[in-house]
Amino acid sequence: MLTEAPALILLARQLGEHSLAWFAGLLGLSVLGAGLVCRAWQQRRARTLPTGEPEEPRLAAALAMGFLAILGAASLVAYIASKLGDGRLLGLADQALADAIGDHLPWAALVVFSWLTHLGDAELLAPVCLAVALLLWRKAHHGLALGWVMALGGIVLLNPALKRIFARARPLHDHGLALETSFSFPSGHSAGAIVSYGMLMYLALRLLPARWHVPAAMAAAAAIVTIACSRVFLQVHFASDVAAGLLTGLAWLLVCVSSLEYARHRKRRRSRP
Numbered sequence: 001m002l003t004e005a006p007a008l009i010l011l012a013r014q015l016g017e018h019s020l021a022w023f024a025g026l027l028g029l030s031v032l033g034a035g036l037v038c039r040a041w042q043q044r045r046a047r048t049l050p051t052g053e054p055e056e057p058r059l060a061a062a063l064a065m066g067f068l069a070i071l072g073a074a075s076l077v078a079y080i081a082s083k084l085g086d087g088r089l090l091g092l093a094d095q096a097l098a099d100a101i102g103d104h105l106p107w108a109a110l111v112v113f114s115w116l117t118h119l120g121d122a123e124l125l126a127p128v129c130l131a132v133a134l135l136l137w138r139k140a141h142h143g144l145a146l147g148w149v150m151a152l153g154g155i156v157l158l159n160p161a162l163k164r165i166f167a168r169a170r171p172l173h174d175h176g177l178a179l180e181t182s183f184s185f186p187s188g189h190s191a192g193a194i195v196s197y198g199m200l201m202y203l204a205l206r207l208l209p210a211r212w213h214v215p216a217a218m219a220a221a222a223a224i225v226t227i228a229c230s231r232v233f234l235q236v237h238f239a240s241d242v243a244a245g246l247l248t249g250l251a252w253l254l255v256c257v258s259s260l261e262y263a264r265h266r267k268r269r270r271s272r273p
Helices: 004-017 019-051 055-082 089-104 107-120 122-138 142-166 188-207 210-233 239-271
Strands: none
Touching (some): 019 210, 055 239, 089 210, 107 210, 142 188, 210 239
16 A cells, blocks of 8 residues: 555646646547447447347346446445545545646636536526426427436435535635535536436437437537536545546436336337237
């Protein structure tokens, strides 16, 4: 442990000193990766749909993979939480990264991220949730409307409950661009971003023409990564808070999408002659 701790802390400092470059790389890889995955999904779907193969095996495999992903995300959150605390390795690395960002991130970049972080604010996402739900209901997509509300409403209830369980204090900062008073672990903005923008991407894949699928996936990835990183740059969350928030949101997103897909499958089976 003595030989491991300095290496991890040194890495955290290096990341903090060059945080903008790392952010640009992560953003580019995430957007490109989302586009490529979505494109591959489109091509695979185009090959499998006309074949008339039974849907049950594919659905069962997808649900099994989703269940394993949910378990994996939950296990990682528990593991991160177990490594936090006074004097623990991950907590020291968190603080080293926050200190390095505070010392090296330019003021102009900090101001920009203080604007971008509002893309994950509840004050913005709440009216978006209502507007999308009403639009879906008006277009007779009642199941999707209920699933959309369930997804966003569920994470609003889940994240504060987890915050009260772990009761981790937030990092200290003096820039005055962001003020948060709740507990820090896991990040609510990160969890809300991956659920909200992930569900918007899912709705786009379900309802929009195929030409919009790749742009929707890339835009969702850009929003999620930007919001998550902004919380670390603004020093209102430690990096482990953001990682846990993303994992929590991903687990809940998979639950909601899996439920909607299963309901669609059942409806399609009942409608067959």
